Amino acid sequence: MAVYTEVPAEALEQFLARYESGALLSAKGIAEGVSNSNFLIETETARYILTLYEKRIDLGELPWFIALMEHLADAGLPVPHPIRDREGAAIQQLVGKTACLIQYLPGVSVSVPTAAQARAAGAALARLHLAGASYTAERPNALGLSHWQASAAELGAGLDSIEPGLAAFVAERLETLAAHWPRNLPRGTVHADLFPDNVLMLGETVTGLIDFYFACTDLYAYDLAVLHAAWAFPKDGCAPLMDHARAIFEGYESVRPLSAAERAAFPLLGQGASLRFLLTRAQDWLAPPSDALVQRKDPLPFARRLAHYARLDG
Ligand SMILES: Nc1ncnc2c1ncn2[C@@H]1O[C@H](COP(=O)(O)OP(=O)(O)O)[C@@H](O)[C@H]1O
Numbered sequence: 079m080a081v082y083t084e085v086p087a088e089a090l091e092q093f094l095a096r097y098e099s100g101a102l103l104s105a106k107g108i109a110e111g112v113s114n115s116n117f118l119i120e121t122e123t124a125r126y127i128l129t130l131y132e133k134r135i136d137l138g139e140l141p142w143f144i145a146l147m148e149h150l151a152d153a154g155l156p157v158p159h160p161i162r163d164r165e166g167a168a169i170q171q172l173v174g175k176t177a178c179l180i181q182y183l184p185g186v187s188v189s190v191p192t193a194a195q196a197r198a199a200g201a202a203l204a205r206l207h208l209a210g211a212s213y214t215a216e217r218p219n220a221l222g223l224s225h226w227q228a229s230a231a232e233l234g235a236g237l238d239s240i241e242p243g244l245a246a247f248v249a250e251r252l253e254t255l256a257a258h259w260p261r262n263l264p265r266g267t268v269h270a271d272l273f274p275d276n277v278l279m280l281g282e283t284v285t286g287l288i289d290f291y292f293a294c295t296d297l298y299a300y301d302l303a304v305l306h307a308a309w310a311f312p313k314d315g316c317a318p319l320m321d322h323a324r325a326i327f328e329g330y331e332s333v334r335p336l337s338a339a340e341r342a343a344f345p346l347l348g349q350g351a352s353l354r355f356l357l358t359r360a361q362d363w364l365a366p367p368s369d370a371l372v373q374r375k376d377p378l379p380f381a382r383r384l385a386h387y388a389r390l391d392g
């Protein structure tokens with residue numbers, strides 16, 4: 079349940095008075111999500127999402143994320159516009175938290191995507207890469223190779239308590255990744271977390287790309303590998319769904335064809351993407367944040383995906 083902070087109706091009414099949004103009609107906490115508190119707000123004129131940023135976001139980086147969303151939305155992507163108040167401010171304070179009112183987009187996050195939906199997600203990611211190329215402010219990926227190395231060292235043998243042998247497997251894969259991680263592939267602004275829960279869909283149409291708070295400057299093909307690791311496997315499975323895997327590439331390449339070097343690097347990139355989610359999930363699994371509401375996600379499906387991409391690399 080991602081409502082960590084309650085907002086009294088009076089405080090919300092005062093907050094909305096800063097905007098041209100019309101008066102408050104209703105506000106409901108949104109159960110999905112893990113990082114921030116989100117509310118669905120209805121006013122006389124429209125629906126909005128109100129996000130209150132909780133401690134997992136570095137507030138100093140918020141202007142970069144908000145400007146990126148605005149850039150992509152202005153480019154015509156299905157990305158929610160951050161809403162500015164009468165004075166032009168998008169980032170606000172509400173009940174002691176940093177907050178942002180965001181355009182509401184229709185659609186639902188699918189929990190078991192079809193191949194056609196995976197294709198649409200792949201195409202949407204490629205559009206995001208093309209539109210993000212003109213967003214030139216850079217943000218290094220804080221969850222890249224050096225983070226994986228530090229995180230694996232910190233977790234150490236704790237990984238074996240999740241599954242015997244996991245620490246050695248991770249250490250071995252990290253050595254390969256450190257030795258061969260591609261540095262010269264095309265790079266730019268990437269989402270870096272485009273899981274099905276961060277894509278809103280109506281049927282096979284992508285109506286929303288949300289949750290940009292891991293976005294950064296990194297390899298486009300790495301972002302595709304994240305999407306592949308998240309969409310091309312059954313929930314806990316180790317073997318990819320071949321139709322989904324093919325559809326993701328077809329969708330992506332219908333918008334932005336990959337180079338031969340990007341394609342050749344894919345088994346390595348898939349290992350990197352799997353490790354990234356394996357390690358952040360393992361951190362939460364072994365040392366759950368003191369905030370008991372944070373949902374722990376099982377790291378093991380990403381250990382299976384890591385093994386899959388490692389076999390492709392072999
Ligand atoms: N702009 C939006 N339009 C419609 N629904 C949204 C929007 N932003 C977020 N949501 C809803 O809120 C949920 C949680 O948002 P998300 O950004 O994923 O939270 P978290 O960062 O905590 O994971 C989403 O699953 C979706 O249902």
Ligand SMILES: N[C@@H](CCOP(=O)(O)O)C(=O)O
Nearest residue numbers: 111112113271273355359375
């Ligand atoms: N997608 C990540 C966790 C990040 O959660 P999100 O709700 O902010 O996308 C994972 O599955 O481990």
